Every structure is written in C-alpha cells, then in structure tokens.
Amino acid sequence: MTLTETTLTPAARSTHIPSPDGIAIGPRRRVRSARxxxxFNVLGAAAAAMALATLIFGWVTPLSGGxxxxxxxxLSFIGFYALLVSFTADFQEVxxxxxxxLLSSAGVVLFxxxxxxxxxxxxxxxxxxxxxxxxxxxxxxxGPLDxxxxxxxxxxxxxxxMQIGMALIITVPLGILTALFLNEVGGRFARFVRTISDAMTALPSIVAGLFVYSAIIxxxxxxxxxxAAAMAITVMMLPIVIRASDIVLRLVAGNLREAAYALGSTRWRTIWHVVLPTARxxxxxAVILGTARGIGETSPVLLTSGVTAVVNLNPFEGPMISLSLQVFDFVKSPEPNMIARGFGAAAVLILLVLALFAIARLIGGRGPGDLSRRQQQRVVAASLRDLQRITIRGDLRHPHQPAPLPPAPKKKESSS
Structure with missing residues (x-):
C-alpha cells in the first residue's frame, strides 16, 4: 500500500494527482468551479457598483436612470471586481x-x-x-373591425x-453537395465558387426578390x-447552408479519410460512410441556420408571392402568403385587434422555428459513434446472423471442442 492510500481519505485521493512514486504532488487546479x-468578490463588486451608480444618479447629479x-x-462593477481580485492574486490572474x-456578461446580455x-x-x-x-x-x-x-x-x-418545404428540397442537397465539392474536390473553380457563395451571404433580400420577380414572374x-416565393427564399438560404456546411466539413479530421483510404475505400464511399456521419x-x-434565415424573410415574399386572405394549396398558381408577410400585413393596420393578430402570428412563427430546431437536433444531435436503441438492436441482429452464417460454414469452432486430429498413418507389416 502506498503512502497516498494510507494517509489520504478517498475524497482527498480523488482530488490529488499521484506521482509515479505514490506521493501526492498537490491538488488539481479547478478551472470551471468557483471558490x-x-x-464573494462578484457579489461584493456588484453591490458596490449598484450603490455607486445609485449615489451618482440620485444624489450627486440627479439624472434619470435607465x-x-x-x-x-x-463599469463600476468591473473596476471593483478587479480591485477585490488584486488583493489575493497577481496581475495575470486579475x-x-x-x-x-466580460465574456460571461456578453453571454448574459445576448441570452x-x-x-x-x-x-x-x-x-x-x-x-x-x-x-x-x-x-x-x-x-x-x-374584417379589420371583427x-x-x-x-x-x-x-x-x-x-x-409549403414555401419552406420547397426551398429545403432544393437547398439542402444542393448546399451540402456544393460544400462537399469545395472540400473534397477543390481546385481553381472551387475557390471561385467559395468566393461567390461568401459574397452571396451579404446579398440584400430585396435584390433576391427582384431577381426572382424578373426571371420567373x-x-x-x-x-x-x-x-416564386420559394425560389426567392432558396436564393437567400443557399449561401448560408453552403458556408456553414463548408466550415463543418473542414473540421472533419483528415486521419479519418486516410484510414478509410488505407482500408481500400473509394472517395465517395469515404464521403458517404465517414465524412457525412462525422459532420452530421x-x-x-447549417440547415437550421438556413431555415431560420428563409422563414423570416418578408421583402422577397412580398414581391413574389403576393397577399391573400384565403388558403391556397396550389403553389404554382395564385398568391400564397407566409407568416412573416402576414405579420407585416397585420401590424400596419391601426386596429388593435389586427395588431394583436400580428403579434400572435409572430409568436406562432417563433414557436415554429423552435419546433424545427428541436426536430433538427433529434435528427442530427447524436455523434458519429452514438447509436439509438433501434440501431443498436439492428447491429446486434446483424452480428447474430453473421455468427450463424460463419458457424454453418464451419469457419468457427467452439473453443471447448478441439479440432479432430488427422488419422495416424498405418504401419507397414514387416515381411518375415
């Protein structure tokens, strides 16, 4: 038994790094936990900052808050916090x-x-x-007064x-295939395509609407x-999906491709069985980002789909309004009920985006090696079928039954 095991409790042993000689060399440094x-420094700095701001705006210079x-x-909180930390830490830790x-504050503000x-x-x-x-x-x-x-x-x-569905049918395969072309094929034309797709991410939506209006309508x-509205949404979604997919495919480790090639796999089998599952x-x-961009577009839909108050199930004939355009049409009315309908439509749009996000997370949330319960059952069933097939062929013998020995050669009788 080593010195660490005899002198330290189990909790202490779990927080110390033992050396090769069995002597504890010190506690582990806690990176994410707070002491x-x-x-105390955070709470004290926050209390002092609020008191100073209240004193300045309420007594020294009576001004409106907000x-x-x-x-x-x-700003006072940052100063007080740096001062309190400097009492027990060096300049680098401060x-x-x-x-x-600062980074935590930015995250809190964004959230x-x-x-x-x-x-x-x-x-x-x-x-x-x-x-x-x-x-x-x-x-x-x-009507407006109802x-x-x-x-x-x-x-x-x-x-x-219907519009987002048609746009996704075109955008998803075309965007992912373009990203695969940029990463797996490359060349001068790939650099040109990447430059064009990067430039299209900043394309104004009204320009996309005018292009589709002139080219299709x-x-x-x-x-x-x-x-026509789906085509305009596709023009806005495609560069987002291409750019995001390009970045994701770049992060796939190169040694995975090399291992697949070393096992004799072709380029496209490697892409289908290695690259795409890893980047799923x-x-x-990337598809979520593109959908969020397209589902909230208003100006290209206004130019290409038109405004209607009835349900239109034929996307190739007659105007077909979307939620974003309906929100715009509702809130521009001076009637309170129409404005309430506009905010209700906006709430439905937000909930729809959250639902699409949840569905996409369920589809692509697992890692390349994580299998669902049904997939695990399929793998086990396939393994059992392979085991039975090999056993029937006689290629696999039971370990407790040794292979039969070959018959011994007969001795020749000596002639007397």
Whole structure:
C-alpha cells in the first residue's frame, strides 16, 4: 500500500494527482468551479457598483436612470471586481478573471435579449393565441373591425410550410453537395465558387426578390405564386447552408479519410460512410441556420408571392402568403385587434422555428459513434446472423471442442 492510500481519505485521493512514486504532488487546479472567495468578490463588486451608480444618479447629479445607470453600474462593477481580485492574486490572474467576467456578461446580455424578444412577443400575442379559430381559420370571412373570435392565420401557416418545404428540397442537397465539392474536390473553380457563395451571404433580400420577380414572374409564370416565393427564399438560404456546411466539413479530421483510404475505400464511399456521419450534427445546424434565415424573410415574399386572405394549396398558381408577410400585413393596420393578430402570428412563427430546431437536433444531435436503441438492436441482429452464417460454414469452432486430429498413418507389416 502506498503512502497516498494510507494517509489520504478517498475524497482527498480523488482530488490529488499521484506521482509515479505514490506521493501526492498537490491538488488539481479547478478551472470551471468557483471558490467562496470568487463568489464573494462578484457579489461584493456588484453591490458596490449598484450603490455607486445609485449615489451618482440620485444624489450627486440627479439624472434619470435607465441605460445610463446600467452603463455606470457595469463599469463600476468591473473596476471593483478587479480591485477585490488584486488583493489575493497577481496581475495575470486579475486580467484573466476580468476577461472571464466580460465574456460571461456578453453571454448574459445576448441570452437576456433573446429571452426578452420571445417573452415580449408571447405576452403581446396572448390576446389572440387562446382562440382556437386563430389556428383553424383564415381571414377570408374576417374584417379589420371583427373580434378575435373570427378569422385566423391558417392560410399563412400553410403557405409558410409549403414555401419552406420547397426551398429545403432544393437547398439542402444542393448546399451540402456544393460544400462537399469545395472540400473534397477543390481546385481553381472551387475557390471561385467559395468566393461567390461568401459574397452571396451579404446579398440584400430585396435584390433576391427582384431577381426572382424578373426571371420567373415576368418571363415565365406572369403571376405571383408560392413557387416564386420559394425560389426567392432558396436564393437567400443557399449561401448560408453552403458556408456553414463548408466550415463543418473542414473540421472533419483528415486521419479519418486516410484510414478509410488505407482500408481500400473509394472517395465517395469515404464521403458517404465517414465524412457525412462525422459532420452530421454540424450539417443539421447549417440547415437550421438556413431555415431560420428563409422563414423570416418578408421583402422577397412580398414581391413574389403576393397577399391573400384565403388558403391556397396550389403553389404554382395564385398568391400564397407566409407568416412573416402576414405579420407585416397585420401590424400596419391601426386596429388593435389586427395588431394583436400580428403579434400572435409572430409568436406562432417563433414557436415554429423552435419546433424545427428541436426536430433538427433529434435528427442530427447524436455523434458519429452514438447509436439509438433501434440501431443498436439492428447491429446486434446483424452480428447474430453473421455468427450463424460463419458457424454453418464451419469457419468457427467452439473453443471447448478441439479440432479432430488427422488419422495416424498405418504401419507397414514387416515381411518375415
């Protein structure tokens, strides 16, 4: 028994790194956990900052609070926190902790802004959301002065799902195949395609709408339709999916490809069985980003699909409105009920995006080696079938039954 095992408790042994000689060389450094002194520094700096900001805005220079009070309180918090940390740490640790506080604050602000937008939309739309007819009826029989118990956004929901569905059918295979071409094939033309796709990420949506309007509506169909809106959404989604998929495929380790090639696999079998399964979660995220960009587009849909109050199930004929365009059409009305319908439609749009995100996470959330229960059962069943096939062929013998020995050669009788 070593010195560490005899003198340290199990909890202490779990937090020490033993040396090869069996002597503990010190506790592990905690990177993610916070000590009591760190929490005291944060709370003390926050209390001092709020007190100083209140003193400045309420007594020294009586001003209105709000954004100014928040800015002064945050800057004071950073200063007080750096001062408290400097009492027990060196200059390098002070810089590290201040930077950690700044990054954490940025994350909190970003998350707070997202929560505020979602909560504000849901609260403003709570007048329309409890009505069942809001989801099951269109605005065909409702007017601006009618109550919320008449009319709904069924036509906008159907139009959004159909337009996004058609856009995804074109965008997903084309975007992923383009990203595979950029990473697996390469060449001068690949660099040109990457440059064009990067430039298209900054393309204004109104330009995409004008392009589709001129190329499809004016020259071919001569009317606004859901198909034209889907093409405009595709133009906006495609560079996002290509760019995000390109970055994800670059992160696939090269030694995985080399191992597949060493085993005799071809390029396309390596892409299908190694590269794509490894990058599946990232590709799902790329599709989510593209869908979120396309589902909220308003100006290209306004130019290409038109505005209607009825359900249109034919994407190639007649106007077909989407949720984003319906929100714009509702909130521009001065009537309170129409504005309430607009916020209700915006809440439905947010919930639809969250539902698509959850579905994409379920599809691509597992890693390349993580199998579901059904997939594990399929693997076990395939292994059992292979075992039976090999056993029948006689290639596998039971380990407790040795192979039969060959017959001994007969001795020749000596002739006397």
């Amino acid at each position: 009591v002194g760190d929490r 954004i100014g009070w928040t800015i002064v309180a945050f 810089k590290d902790r201040v930077m950690a506080v 707070g802004a997202l929560v505020f937008v979602v909560a504000f939309t849901l609260v403003r739309g709570q007048e329309a959301l409890p009505h069942l007819n809001f989801f099951t009826e269109s605005m065909e029989m409702a 109550g919320l118990d008449v009319g709904g956004i069924l036509h906008a929901i159907v139009g959004t799902l 004016v020259l071919i169909t001569h009317q606004r339709s859901g198909f 979660p990232g590709l799902a995220t």
